[in-house]
Amino acid sequence: MTALAEASPSLKRRTRTIGGRGGPALVVAFVAVAVWWAGAVVADSAVVPTPDQSLRSLVTELAQPSFRASVFDTLRVLVQSYLSAAVVGAVVGALLGVRPFWSRVALPLAYAVNTVPKVTLFPIFFVFLGLGNLSCGSFAFFSGVLPMFLIAAEAARGVPQAQLKLAASLRVGDLRVLPMVVWPAVMPAVAAGLRLTFGFTFLGLIVAEMFAGSSGLGQQLLRNVALARMEYIAGEIVLIALLALVPFLLLTWLERRISDRFGPRPAPRGSRP
Amino acid sequence: MRAGRRGAPGYLRLDRSRAGGLPAWAWRTIIVAAALGAVELTARFALDGSYELVPITTMAERAAELLVDPGFLTQHLLWSSVSVLVSFTAAAVIGIALGYLMHGHPWWNRALRPYLSVFYAVPIFALYPLLVVVFGTGLMPILLIATAFSAVVVTTHASLGFASVPQNVDKLATAVRTSRSQYVRLVLFPAALPDIIAGARLGFAYSITAVLASEFILSTRGVGHFISTAYAGFMSVDMYAGIFLVAAFSLVLIAVVDRAAAHLDWRRR
Known part of the structure; x- marks a missing residue:
């Protein structure tokens, strides 16, 4: 439901019109870092590291092969689970969305499953798949696939009937109609879904690694909690934020490009009464 | 509009109230009952008391x-x-x-x-x-x-x-x-x-x-x-x-x- 609300074109339009230039945002970032730094200096405690201590700890950790292996593990599992969630969710959702009866059958069930906090289900993944990357990746896939499926299904339900009738009158088959009519129509929503799914998948992976990962950044975080190494924890949080933000910004850029190309175009001047 | 007009592809969204003679709510009930029944039977007979799964009734x-x-x-x-x-x-x-x-x-x-x-x-x-x-x-x-x-x-x-x-x-x-x-x-x-x-x-x-x-x-x-x-x-x-x-x-x-x-x-x- 969240994903749908965030992917809704009207919400996006309104968000875009409300957004503005980046000066104030930079001021907030600067103030946040300054407050962190000042707080750490005033506290003068091992519990509150300064930003430079955190970054130095991160550099030290990145020099260790075992830590680099953990980072690569997280990235590898993230890429695999994200791509599978995006593809499976988009294709199955679009195929279902163009069939109204089966949409009415399946979508309420999918929404009900989406209501259950997915995090409560992850012990089941570990019971069946064991500890390790397979169960963490499967849980990350599960966290991302349902929102993507719902977004694609709702978008496909909204494909204009006239376009489908035209395809039928031209005797376009069930499979060919997907690339010719359905995909171009659902692309803007799917692009928004790609962005949202990334966040859900990464969140699912980090939580799974924290709970029962045998490697990965989540497991490194918990290892440092046991050792009470705050500067290492803070450095790893910075790394995780960077790993999340770079693809997220790329996906936001991709969404804008797709929306410009496939999204609804403004009506020509004078076409409205 | 009734579905299943001969020759009309499924994607045309000719909306129908039933499939296989059953309405949407009945299909939903069947799917939920089948899923719960599958868990119950698998846990009770296929896995038979193992750690992985317990029956829904339990x-x-x-x-x-x-x-x-x-x-x-x-x-x-x-x-x-x-x-x-x-x-x-x-x-x-x-x-x-x-x-x-x-x-x-x-x-x-x-x-x-x-x-x-x-x-x-x-x-x-x-x-x-x-x-x-x-x-x-x-x-x-x-x-x-x-x-x-x-x-x-x-x-x-x-x-x-x-x-x-x-x-x-x-x-x-x-x-x-x-x-x-x-x-x-x-x-x-x-x-x-x-x-x-x-x-x-x-x-x-x-x-x-x-x-x-x-x-x-x-x-x-x-x-x-x-x-x-x-x-x-x-x-x-x-x-x-x-x-x-x-x-x-x-x-x-x-x-x-x-x-x-x-x-x-x-x-x-």
């Missing part, structure tokens, strides 16, 4: 026992319920206040908007271990994570709601010389209410998720901790009963919130 029986167990109620269910309620209330208050601030002050809107839009891309639970070291494994880190996790979605929706007042309504309010408090009470909040409700509904679901996830990772109490301990101790009946309870409670609570939201949301009337 889960329900154990869940019913837990609901009358004073230890579970006070140590876990009450603890999680209080965490969800406190974090959700804090998130709703903070979210609506920030949304109002962003609506009234464009500078704050430009300052906060980029962070709100990327917030859910960064796994916020990465901060939880840091908070545990600072505050210990008590209620505070769980409340902080859950409040932050759910406040952002409330803020986003509230600010969109406040921005949704139609221009002609704004002009009318100016023409009849409403005071600031009258404008907020009679125009701004009623206009924003559907978006605020939508944000609060999501915020509630996010609070449940955040509280349970935090309890799973590191805590000493709560339903998440109960499930996690049961998993670690190979007590699969308790683990599945906990999951069963959370799923049932979430479905019921969200349905109740949806019903209340539909009642309050004037756009749906």
Whole structure:
């Protein structure tokens, strides 16, 4: 439901019109870092590291092969689970969305499953798949696939009937109609879904690694909690934020490009009464 | 329009009320019954008492026992319920206040908007271990994570709601010389209410998720901790009963919130 609300074109339009230039945002970032730094200096405690201590700890950790292996593990599992969630969710959702009866059958069930906090289900993944990357990746896939499926299904339900009738009158088959009519129509929503799914998948992976990962950044975080190494924890949080933000910004850029190309175009001047 | 017109492809969306002679609700019932039946039969006969899966009936029986167990109620269910309620209330208050601030002050809107839009891309639970070291494994880190996790979605929706007042309504309010408090009470909040409700509904679901996830990772109490301990101790009946309870409670609570939201949301009337 969240994903749908965030992917809704009207919400996006309104968000875009409300957004503005980046000066104030930079001021907030600067103030946040300054407050962190000042707080750490005033506290003068091992519990509150300064930003430079955190970054130095991160550099030290990145020099260790075992830590680099953990980072690569997280990235590898993230890429695999994200791509599978995006593809499976988009294709199955679009195929279902163009069939109204089966949409009415399946979508309420999918929404009900989406209501259950997915995090409560992850012990089941570990019971069946064991500890390790397979169960963490499967849980990350599960966290991302349902929102993507719902977004694609709702978008496909909204494909204009006239376009489908035209395809039928031209005797376009069930499979060919997907690339010719359905995909171009659902692309803007799917692009928004790609962005949202990334966040859900990464969140699912980090939580799974924290709970029962045998490697990965989540497991490194918990290892440092046991050792009470705050500067290492803070450095790893910075790394995780960077790993999340770079693809997220790329996906936001991709969404804008797709929306410009496939999204609804403004009506020509004078076409409205 | 009846479906199945000869030669018409399925994608044409010739809507129909039945498939295979059955309406949509009957198919839904069949799918749910088949899924539950498959779990019951697999657990009872194929796996036959193994650790991996327990029958649905056993889960329900154990869940019913837990609901009358004073230890579970006070140590876990009450603890999680209080965490969800406190974090959700804090998130709703903070979210609506920030949304109002962003609506009234464009500078704050430009300052906060980029962070709100990327917030859910960064796994916020990465901060939880840091908070545990600072505050210990008590209620505070769980409340902080859950409040932050759910406040952002409330803020986003509230600010969109406040921005949704139609221009002609704004002009009318100016023409009849409403005071600031009258404008907020009679125009701004009623206009924003559907978006605020939508944000609060999501915020509630996010609070449940955040509280349970935090309890799973590191805590000493709560339903998440109960499930996690049961998993670690190979007590699969308790683990599945906990999951069963959370799923049932979430479905019921969200349905109740949806019903209340539909009642309050004037756009749906």
